[in-house]
Amino acid sequence: MGQEGGGASGRGRCVGRPAGAPKEDGPSGGQFEYLRTVAAGMADSTEVRELVYLVTGGCGFLGEHVVRMLLQREPRLLELRVFDLHLGAWLEELKTGPVQVTAIQGDVTQAHEVAAAVAGAHVVIHTAGLVDVFGRASPETIYEVNVQGTKNVIEACVQTGTRFLVYTSSMEVVGPNIKGHHFYRGNEDTPYEAVHRHPYPCSKAQAERLVLEANGRKVHGGLPLVTCALRPTGIYGEGHQIMRDFYHQGLRLGGRLFRTIPASVEHGRVYVGNVAWMHVLVARELQQRAALMGGQVYFCYDQSPYKSYEDFNMEFLGPCGLRLVETRPLVPYWLLMLLAALNALLQWLLRPLLLYAPLLNPYTLAVANTAFTVNTDKAQRHFGYEPLFSWEDSRTRTIRWVQAMEGSAR
Numbered sequence: 001m002g003q004e005g006g007g008a009s010g011r012g013r014c015v016g017r018p019a020g021a022p023k024e025d026g027p028s029g030g031q032f033e034y035l036r037t038v039a040a041g042m043a044d045s046t047e048v049r050e051l052v053y054l055v056t057g058g059c060g061f062l063g064e065h066v067v068r069m070l071l072q073r074e075p076r077l078l079e080l081r082v083f084d085l086h087l088g089a090w091l092e093e094l095k096t097g098p099v100q101v102t103a104i105q106g107d108v109t110q111a112h113e114v115a116a117a118v119a120g121a122h123v124v125i126h127t128a129g130l131v132d133v134f135g136r137a138s139p140e141t142i143y144e145v146n147v148q149g150t151k152n153v154i155e156a157c158v159q160t161g162t163r164f165l166v167y168t169s170s171m172e173v174v175g176p177n178i179k180g181h182h183f184y185r186g187n188e189d190t191p192y193e194a195v196h197r198h199p200y201p202c203s204k205a206q207a208e209r210l211v212l213e214a215n216g217r218k219v220h221g222g223l224p225l226v227t228c229a230l231r232p233t234g235i236y237g238e239g240h241q242i243m244r245d246f247y248h249q250g251l252r253l254g255g256r257l258f259r260t261i262p263a264s265v266e267h268g269r270v271y272v273g274n275v276a277w278m279h280v281l282v283a284r285e286l287q288q289r290a291a292l293m294g295g296q297v298y299f300c301y302d303q304s305p306y307k308s309y310e311d312f313n314m315e316f317l318g319p320c321g322l323r324l325v326e327t328r329p330l331v332p333y334w335l336l337m338l339l340a341a342l343n344a345l346l347q348w349l350l351r352p353l354l355l356y357a358p359l360l361n362p363y364t365l366a367v368a369n370t371a372f373t374v375n376t377d378k379a380q381r382h383f384g385y386e387p388l389f390s391w392e393d394s395r396t397r398t399i400r401w402v403q404a405m406e407g408s409a410r
C-alpha cells in the first residue's frame with residue numbers, strides 16, 4: 001500500500017511514558033440549530049440500508065456532530081451505535097428516524113465492553129478520548145483511555161470481523177513539538193521533528209501508530225482490516241468547551257479578553273461540521289479504496305482563516321460583545337511563563353482539595369505560542385473531500401451558538 005507519509009506522517013517520539021486519570025464530562029450536545037436541522041433532514045434515499053456503524057465517543061463535542069452527520073449523509077446506514085462513557089439525553093430524539101440508533105454506555109478501557117459494541121459492525125469511527133492538556137486527568141488515565149482504549153478497539157475489530165476503522169487522531173501527533181519548531185502551511189509529508197513530552201500528544205501519537213500498523217491485519221473471517229487516521233487541527237464550532245470557557249472568562253472580565261499571544265503566531269483551526277463530514281466520507285470511501293487509503297493519515301482542513309488562536313476566537317466572541325485588549329501582548333513572555341508555572345504549581349498544591357485547571361499553563365502557553373498551520377489537499381486527492389461548510393457558514397453557525405449561550409448566560 002502506498003505510504004505517502006515520511007515527514008509529518010512519520011513516527012512521533014515521546015519523551016517519558018504517558019499515563020492518565022478519569023475525564024471531565026464532555027459538553028452536553030443537542031442545543032444547536034444546525035444539528036437539529038441535520039437530524040431532521042435524516043438521509044432519505046433509495047439506497048439499501050444494510051450497514052452498521054459504531055461511533056465511540058459519540059456524545060462528545062466532535063462525536064455528536066459525527067453521529068448527526070452520519071444520520072443525514074450515510075444513506076446505507078441500517079444501525080448507528082453510539083458508544084460513550086457519558087450518554088447524552090439528546091440521543092433520544094434521534095430514535096424516530098429510519099435508522100436504528102443504539103445508545104451504548106461503555107468504557108473503551110474495558111475490552112469486553114468494546115468487543116460487545118463492535119461485534120457485527122461494518123465500520124468503527126473511534127473518536128473517544130481524553131482530550132486533556134489542562135492537567136485535569138493524571139497521565140496514567142490519559143494513556144489508559146487514549147492508547148489502551150484504542151488497542152481494545154483494534155482487537156475488537158480483529159476478533160469480531162469488523163473490517164473498517166477510522167481513528168480520530170490530532171495535529172498534536174505532529175506538533176507543536178517540545179522544541180517550539182513552527183509548522184508553517186505544512187502537509188502530511190512535511191518533514192518535522194515530532195517529539196513530545198506531554199501525556200496528551202504522546203498518547204495520541206501512540207494510538208495513531210497502533211491504528212496505522214493494524215492496517216492489513218487479518219480479522220475474523222480472514223479478510224484484511226483497513227484503517228486510517230484523521231488529524232484535525234484545533235476544532236471549533238457548536239459545543240466547543242474551550243470557546244465556552246473563553247466566553248465566560250471575557251464576561252467575568254467586563255467584556256474584555258487580554259491578548260497573551262502575538263497576532264503573528266498563526267494556529268490552524270477547522271470547523272467541527274467539516275471534521276464530521278470528513279469522517280463520514282473517509283469511512284465510506286475506505287470501503288471502496290482500501291489499497292490507496294488503508295494505513296494513511298489525513299489532516300482535517302477547510303477554508304477557516306489562518307490567525308492566532310486568540311484572534312481566531314474573536315471572530316465569534318467579538319460579534320457577541322467581547323473585545324481583545326491591545327494589538328500586542330500586554331505582558332512580556334517571560335512573565336507569562338512565570339504565571340503559567342505558578343498555575344501549574346497551584347494545581348499541584350491544590351489537587352488534594354480541588355481541581356484547579358486554568359487555560360494558562362506551561363503547555364498551553366507553549367502550544368499557543370508556536371505557529372502550526374496546514375495546507376494540504378491529500379484528502380481531496382484520495383477520497384474527494386471538499387469542505388461541506390464554507391468559512392462564512394462555519395462562522396455564522398458558531399456565532400449563533402455563542403449567542404444562544406449568551407442568552408443562557410444572562
Ligand SMILES: NC(=O)C1=CN([C@@H]2O[C@H](COP(=O)(O)OP(=O)(O)OC[C@H]3O[C@@H](n4cnc5c(N)ncnc54)[C@H](O)[C@@H]3O)[C@@H](O)[C@H]2O)C=CC1
Nearest residue numbers: 026057059060061062085107108127128129170232234235
Ligand atoms: N477538540 C479538538 O480541538 C480536537 C480533538 N481531537 C480529537 O477528537 C476526538 C474527540 O475530541 P472532542 O470531541 O474535542 O472531545 P470530547 O471530550 O468532547 O469528547 C470525547 C468523548 O469521549 C468520551 N470518552 C472519554 N473517555 C472515554 C472512555 N473511557 N470510554 C468511552 N468514552 C469515553 C467522552 O465522554 C466524550 O463524550 C478526540 O480523540 C480528540 O483527541 C483532535 C484534534 C483536535
Ligand SMILES: CC(C)[C@@H](O)CC[C@@H](C)[C@H]1CC[C@H]2[C@@H]3[C@H](O)CC4=CC(=O)CC[C@]4(C)[C@H]3CC[C@]12C
Nearest residue numbers: 131133170172234260261309359360364365367368
Ligand atoms: C491562555 C493563553 C495562552 C491562551 O491563548 C491559551 C490557548 C490554549 C488553551 C489553546 C491554544 C492551542 C490549543 C490546542 C490546539 O488547538 C491543538 C489541540 C489539539 C487537540 O487534539 C486537542 C486540543 C488542543 C490541544 C488545543 C487545546 C487548547 C489550546 C492549547
